Amino acid sequence: MSWLQGLMMILRVLVVVTCLSAAIASPISGRWRPLAFTALHTSLSPYAVPLRCKASPRAIAWNGGSIHGGLLHLTSLSSAADVGNSFVDALPALLQPSAVFTASNAFVLPFWALMVIAPGAQVTEKLMRSVTPFIVLGLLYLWLAVISSTFPEAVEGLGQGAGQLPVLTKAFSLEPVVATGWVHFLAEDLFVGRWVYLDGRKNDVPIRHSCLLSLLFGPLGVVSHLVTRDIVRRLREAKDGATGEPAVEDVLLKGSR
Structure with a gap:
């Protein structure tokens, strides 16, 4: 087996x-x-x-x-x-896929709001260094996966993986499978946003725009952060190599802490 x-x-x-x-x-x-x-x-x-x-x-x-x-x-x-x-x-209302879907969305929003609105707050940094949000999302994901496994089409489609797009598309036509995939996205996007946030704080780089992009477009947030970090690094190197130059990076960093 x-x-x-x-x-x-x-x-x-x-x-x-x-x-x-x-x-x-x-x-x-x-x-x-x-x-x-x-x-x-x-x-x-x-x-x-x-x-x-x-x-x-x-x-x-x-x-x-x-x-x-x-x-x-x-x-x-x-x-x-x-x-x-x-x-x-047969499930209670609170355990229905639609209820778990709604609860998952509501659960992640405060973390994103804090990273975008108050990245420098102590409570934001404390929450984003915790792994608790991912444990919660992992348990919600597991429950939805159990529900999805009761649908033969889902087992067939997901069992064959990404090798056959039509079969996978059929599996994602089921509400529990869509909810499972959505919680997967929520967890992964929040993990990416957390990395952007912590790396930005560590390197003193603006992060609000990259966190917002991570929330809305996932991978684009990572690209945005890497580009921003590189630009800030180059500006700092240029400042260190010349005297009397205006601190251009201070303009970028203003309001991001």
């Missing part, structure tokens, strides 16, 4: 635990939550095995399964997309 198959197996186990918890323990309006046990069979394939568990006969009938000898036999869904949809529909 390759490392990718092993990772997907771990994610699927997490899906199974969540599905069983929601289906067995959460009645709604006197009825069992209609989270299809059938989804588990499809999402676990080709590693699926009969699951031994206790469940309401009504819940089993609702979801098209049957119990024989204490074993829950699961039937396939008519549409593979129903696997992920059934899982997502």
